[in-house]
Amino acid sequence: xxxxxHSKKNNNVYLRGFGSFIVKTRAEKTxxxxxxxxxxxxxxxxxxSFKPSxxxxxxxxxxxxxx
Numbered sequence: 001x002x003x004x005x006h007s008k009k010n011n012n013v014y015l016r017g018f019g020s021f022i023v024k025t026r027a028e029k030t031x032x033x034x035x036x037x038x039x040x041x042x043x044x045x046x047x048x049s050f051k052p053s054x055x056x057x058x059x060x061x062x063x064x065x066x067x
Contacts, residue, residue: 019052 013021028044052060 015053017053017055019050019056022049022051023047024049 012023015021023046026045026047029042031040031042032038033040
């Protein structure tokens with residue numbers, strides 16, 4: 001619940017040993033509507049993102065079998 005509140009306020013949340021929940025800003029860009037073959041302007045917007053901590057990634061690599 002608190003992650004949702006902080007992300008609405010564009011605040012980053014850092015959880016030591018787990019990772020960071022951050023808000024990234026995407027710039028305005030031109031996209032294509034392929035069904036009508038027209039250019040579409042995609043406005044600038046914010047997206048949520050997660051970056052795992054190094055210790056979390058290492059512990060998952062050790063504990064998850066590959067195959």
